[in-house]
Structure formats: C-alpha cells, structure tokens
Amino acid sequence: MIGIDRYARLSDRLGYRFADVELLKQALTHRSAAKEHNERLEFLGDAVLGMVVAQALYKRFPSVPEGKLTRMRSTLVKGETLAELGREADVGELLKLGPGELKSGGHRRSSIIADAMEAILGAIYLEAGMDTTAEVILRLWQSRIERLDPNEHPKDAKTRLQEFLQSRKLPLPVYEVVDISGKDHDQTFVVHCHIESMAKPMQGTGTSRRKAEQQAARNALEKLDND
Amino acid sequence: MIGIDRYARLSDRLGYRFADVELLKQALTHRSAAKEHNERLEFLGDAVLGMVVAQALYKRFPSVPEGKLTRMRSTLVKGETLAELGREADVGELLKLGPGELKSGGHRRSSIIADAMEAILGAIYLEAGMDTTAEVILRLWQSRIERLDPNEHPKDAKTRLQEFLQSRKLPLPVYEVVDISGKDHDQTFVVHCHIESMAKPMQGTGTSRRKAEQQAARNALEKLDND
Numbered sequence: 001m002i003g004i005d006r007y008a009r010l011s012d013r014l015g016y017r018f019a020d021v022e023l024l025k026q027a028l029t030h031r032s033a034a035k036e037h038n039e040r041l042e043f044l045g046d047a048v049l050g051m052v053v054a055q056a057l058y059k060r061f062p063s064v065p066e067g068k069l070t071r072m073r074s075t076l077v078k079g080e081t082l083a084e085l086g087r088e089a090d091v092g093e094l095l096k097l098g099p100g101e102l103k104s105g106g107h108r109r110s111s112i113i114a115d116a117m118e119a120i121l122g123a124i125y126l127e128a129g130m131d132t133t134a135e136v137i138l139r140l141w142q143s144r145i146e147r148l149d150p151n152e153h154p155k156d157a158k159t160r161l162q163e164f165l166q167s168r169k170l171p172l173p174v175y176e177v178v179d180i181s182g183k184d185h186d187q188t189f190v191v192h193c194h195i196e197s198m199a200k201p202m203q204g205t206g207t208s209r210r211k212a213e214q215q216a217a218r219n220a221l222e223k224l225d226n227d
Numbered sequence: 228m229i230g231i232d233r234y235a236r237l238s239d240r241l242g243y244r245f246a247d248v249e250l251l252k253q254a255l256t257h258r259s260a261a262k263e264h265n266e267r268l269e270f271l272g273d274a275v276l277g278m279v280v281a282q283a284l285y286k287r288f289p290s291v292p293e294g295k296l297t298r299m300r301s302t303l304v305k306g307e308t309l310a311e312l313g314r315e316a317d318v319g320e321l322l323k324l325g326p327g328e329l330k331s332g333g334h335r336r337s338s339i340i341a342d343a344m345e346a347i348l349g350a351i352y353l354e355a356g357m358d359t360t361a362e363v364i365l366r367l368w369q370s371r372i373e374r375l376d377p378n379e380h381p382k383d384a385k386t387r388l389q390e391f392l393q394s395r396k397l398p399l400p401v402y403e404v405v406d407i408s409g410k411d412h413d414q415t416f417v418v419h420c421h422i423e424s425m426a427k428p429m430q431g432t433g434t435s436r437r438k439a440e441q442q443a444a445r446n447a448l449e450k451l452d453n454d
Contacts, residue, residue, distance in 0.1 A: 042293060205430050
C-alpha cells in the first residue's frame with residue numbers, strides 16, 4: 001500500500017481535506033521547530049473562530065444579553081476547549097515540535113495543541129475562504145454550542161480554578177491575605193493565590209476578602225489558559 | 228423639501244445606506260434609552276471588526292510576527308479609535324441616550340460612541356453580510372492601516388497613559404510603591420497608580436519598580452478604555 005494518509009483522521013474530523021499539504025504542515029509547526037511556524041496562522045484563525053462563534057451565538061440565542069454571549073463565547077474558544085478538539089483530531093500526534101518542546105508534557109502540550117487548532121482554522125480560511133471555514137467550525141463546535149444553557153449560573157472563578165486543578169490531579173490552590181489597607185468601611189484586600197505549578201503567587205485585589213480571592217483565581221485561570 | 232435625511236453624513240462616511248432604518252436606530256440606541264438597545268449588535272460588530280482587521284493586517288504585513296500583528300490590531304480596534312471614527316461620522320449627534328447619560332460628557336460619551344460604532348458594523352453585517360461589512364470597515368480604517376509602521380517601537384504603557392491624560396487635559400498619574408516583599412534578589416514590588424478621575428488606584432506587580440509601574444499603567448489604560 002502506498003500513499004497512506006497520515007492526516008486522514010484530522011481531515012475526517014475537520015470534514016476538510018487540504019489541497020495544499022504544505023500549508024497544513026505549517027499550521028502544525030510550533031515555533032520551536034522551524035522558521036516557517038504557525039503563529040501568524042494562529043493569529044488569523046483566532047480571529048475567524050471568534051467571529052464565527054459570535055455569529056452562531058447571536059443567532060441561536062436571540063434574547064440573551066451581550067454579557068452572557070461574551071461569557072459563552074469565552075467558554076467555547078478558550079484554550080482548554082481548543083485542546084480537546086485538537087486531541088480528538090490527532091493534532092497532538094501530528095505536531096512538529098523543536099527538541100525542547102518534544103519532552104514537554106501536560107499543560108504545556110495542551111496549549112501547543114490549542115494554538116495549532118487555531119492555526120489549522122486560519123489555514124483553511126486562507127485556502128478555502130470564510131464560508132468553508134465557518135462550516136468547519138460550526139461542525140466541530142456543534143455539540144458544544146447545543147449543550148450551552150444561557151440560564152446556567154456561571155461558575156465563579158474559585159470553583160473553576162479548583163475544578164481545573166482537580167481534573168489534572170494537581171494540588172488545590174492556597175489563598176492568603178497579604179495586605180489589608182484603608183479605613184474600616186472602605187478596606188482594600190490583597191490576596192495571593194498559591195498554585196504549586198506556578199513560580200509566583202497570582203494576586204487579586206478587592207473590597208472584600210472574597211472579591212480579592214475571586215480576582216486572584218480569575219488571574220490564575222487566565223494565566224493557566226494562556227501558558 | 229421633504230425627506231431630509233438626518234443620517235446623510237453617517238451614510239456618506241460609511242459608504243453604506245441602511246435599507247432598514249429601524250436597525251440603524253437600534254444600533255444608535257444606548258441601553259439607558261430603550262429596551263431595544265445596541266449591546267447585542269455591538270457584540271456582533273466587535274467580532275466582525277476584529278476579524279476583518281486581523282485579515283487585513285495578515286495580508287498587508289506578510290512577514291510581521293504574530294505579536295506585532297496583535298498589537299497593531301489592538302491599536303486599530305481600541306475604543307479611542309472607534310470613538311474618533313464615530314465622531315467623524317456624526318454618531319455623537321445621532322445617539323439615543325437615556326436621561327442619565329444625556330448629560331454625561333467627555334470620556335464616558337466617547338465610550339458610548341465607540342460602542343455605537345461597533346453596533347453599526349454589526350447591523351451592517353446583519354443586513355448586508357460579510358463582504359459588504361468588510362468593504363465598509365476597510366474603507367473607514369484605510370488611512371489608519373496605511374499609517375501603521377510595524378517597525379515603530381511600541382510606546383510603553385506609562386507613556387501612553389500620560390499622553391492619554393494630557394490629551395484630555397487631566398492631571399498626570401502619581402505612582403506609589405505600596406509594598407516590597409521577598410528577598411534581596413527576588414523581590415516583588417506592588418505599585419499603585421493614582422489617577423484623579425478614578426475612585427481607586429490601579430495596581431501593578433512586578434519584579435522591579437519599573438515593571439510594577441508599567442503593569443499598573445497598563446491596567447489603568449485598559450480600565451479607561453473599557454469604561
């Protein structure tokens with residue numbers, strides 16, 4: 001047998017077969033591996049994805065206010081979701097990584113897969129245009145969009161951080177009040193959130209201990225999602 | 228003379244005339260004025276704008292790395308730029324505002340104009356689709372895109388904050404180190420940036436005083452841009 005297609009599962013998942021395999025290869029190339037890497041494609045893919053998902057949510061939820069649409073969109077396009085979709089499409093196995101990254105596991109690898117997924121969407125956009133890319137995105141995200149419930153109370157940041165760490169079998173965060181300033185009824189709390197995998201604590205500020213902790217947790221989640 | 232078109236200048240600037248004037252009116256309606264306001268359209272417009280600008284930058288600067296593209300895009304789609312474009316198109320005079328907002332001046336008004344501009348783009352997208360909206364955006368942004376110089380050193384946050392306040396004839400920010408912790412060679416600085424128009428100081432953290440000040444200035448700029 002000749003011509004076994006190592007991209008078969010990816011094409012299958014995407015519902016799209018690249019005409020230009022070099023372009024696909026570039027989308028799978030991390031900056032540690034070659035000069036022609038996927039970061040610019042990722043920039044493009046991120047924008048197309050954000051747009052297509054925004055439009056889908058706008059249509060599907062005609063009476064949901066903007067704030068909720070924004071939150072739902074964040075959930076759909078965050079690194080974690082992209083990494084899940086990327087894993088389902090074998091992106092992890094197809095990545096081209098530099099020697100330093102080859103050994104990197106866990107969270108770091110997830111974020112590389114997520115970036116490659118965006119780059120793949122950017123590459124489809126370049127090759128086939130907006131309509132085709134929108135079809136691919138809506139197919140990939142369909143079940144996740146259908147599962148969204150705008151009435152579901154959004155989980156607070158501390159809960160989400162705890163779940164994030166638990167799902168990775170990591171120790172739970174430790175919160176510590178490091179500063180309280182201001183007068184009795186106008187106090188400002190500064191809280192550190194210590195996470196074992198992070199070199200430095202994440203900080204939050206707020207008019208109550210609870211608010212400061214939530215902010216520190218939000219900052220931690222953001223950092224974990226971008227790393 | 229009948230049928231004087233109060234939207235003439237806007238249509239002219241946009242290079243687009245709405246078929247559905249009710250849709251345009253909604254795009255110009257702040258949430259303080261009516262239940263049918265422009266926030267959902269703004270959500271849509273923001274996504275379309277981000278996408279069109281990303282694509283334009285990707286094409287125009289074929290060898291500029293992703294980080295710079297991202298920065299250039301932020302400059303082009305930030306509230307200040309949107310408000311400028313909105314003012315040039317008379318959006319300020321056409322806004323429908325609630326009683327509380329009618330008196331609001333200056334910075335607050337700018338941010339309402341910026342949001343309405345995004346909502347107008349969202350409305351064009353709904354009425355006329357992607358290609359037409361992209362044409363409108365590229366025409367409106369053309370000179371700003373042409374003026375971009377990827378080799379220009381991006382101004383640091385403290386400089387930008389100073390320029391922002393000076394251009395509004397506001398007093399300059401005052402930076403204050405409120406905490407230094409850690410050992411000699413691994414210190415963490417916490418800095419407050421006091422701005423007269425802000426009820427609370429903005430905070431920044433960093434491994435040096437300079438870094439902490441830059442972060443505080445960045446936080447202040449972000450807050451000023453979103454308010």
